[in-house]
Amino acid sequence: MKILVGYKRVVDYNVRIQVKPDGSGVVTDGVKLSANPFDDIALEEALRLREKGIASEVVVVTIGPANAQAHIRNGLAMGANRAIHVVTEDAIQPLTAARAMLKLVDKEQPGIVILGKQAIDDDCNQTGQMLAALWDRPQATFASKIEISANVARVTREVDAGLETIEVDLPAVITTDLRLNEPRFIKLPDIMKAKSKPLETIAFADLGVESGDHLKTTRHEAPAKRSKGVMVKDVGELVAALRAKGLV
């Protein structure tokens, strides 16, 4: 069985995001870029399924600019067998990403597609669900445990009420939550080895994805700031302050 993994490059989670003064976007020049943390978890899970003999091949997919090659090589160094780079300089919204992924699914016929539950740049949390709908296959979102037997995935999902378990027939789309696993670190020799792994580049325009239905972003602004409050010296002072406000 083949597993397709979404592997998006995003601004690193440690970067302090600054909105440009003219409201046209956020500053991305010169900031550190990394794999979306949920996609590292997705790739790790796919590799473990391959190590268990359940999957035979792990393919990472990046839809992103031409200069994302080093990022894709990281996915290969972590252990993916090969990579597909759909090249576009435009920011791709989830519906378009899902439509593009569907083209790759048609071509590759994977048994499982594992994506992150959300990209930490747009925080959309949509692409996996949309791909599953367009593909007319099951979705198991926010996974914290995946067990595969025969043609069924039993997935534990982190939901607001607790942990939900569902069963889905394969092929299916699974999206990852934080507790699914802890991704391995990339080792130096593997970076060298990754250089010779297959990396296919496809121009976005050549995929024949229907366009349109985009949301138009008209303005970026910094969030309202909370002002710094006061420091209290002890518990007595804290309780007095909270009582004065009627909070306790």
Place this chain on the structure above:
Amino acid sequence: MSKILIIAEHLDGKLNSSTARCVSAAIAAKPDSIDVLVLAADAASIASDAARIEGVSKVLTLSRTENAHALAAILAPQIAAIAGNGYSHVFAPSTTFGKDLAPRVAALLGVAQVSDIMTVQAARTFQRPIYAGNAIITVEAPASGIVVATIRTASWPAAANGAASAPIEAANADVSLPTHTRFVELSQGKSDRPDLQGASKVISGGRALGSAESFEIIYKLADRIGAAVGASRAAVDAGYVPSDLQVGQTGKIIAPELYVAIGISGAIQHLTGIKDAGTIVAINKDAEAPIFEIADYGLVGDLFKIVPELEAALAT
């Protein structure tokens, strides 16, 4: 003309307050009507609760056994069919229920989806957070096509119950449902404490608690003032508390009147989950911890000394 359809969230036969929060967001879009759709095995009593929310024009029900559990693959085609009956908007709460469901509905309708609406500027123009709330963007949905969106519940008060009840109608969605997705079980921590997402007071603990046993002092303090309990990702990852207590960018976004962060450093991913809280209290032994930058009241010291003191002080 705009007609908004809200997908009701419910569990164990009870309507979730997230539904009434979606009604508030819908009212802000100034539509001609606001209908609530209840999909359940037996929607009757949930529908009569939804009908009481002020601002609701009509409640539609789809009662069938397949709807016993909220499985997106099963609910989405029914919702897409109902949405086709002249609705301009479909809203769901931005809870795990709505986040799972809404994109599937949007894709079936062939439209983009707006996630986490914070403000409604016009019927098709909204504000939403990106980058863990470090930037707020204004987005416009295309002029035609249904607007599918999730509502950031912490940004909206729950619409109150009105004097009258809206009419309830059985709807009809003639679609075949897949069998490829099956519910197995839901394991919930049984607790009499208030629900984290609706609670007016929340006490959260972080990595500093050190173990599940030590975390008990947070529960004790919370019980003293009738608060819900939350946690940082680090505390969840370390197994001190279950995952449904995680507050933050990728956990629950909450807006209680009082939030107390104990032994939590204040990483940006955590802060984004609490910045709409009324009053924030931070207790941390490190005076430089970033949590103090946004706290209304900060207290520097060892939590293992402070928390028992605080509990005792609140008992009197």
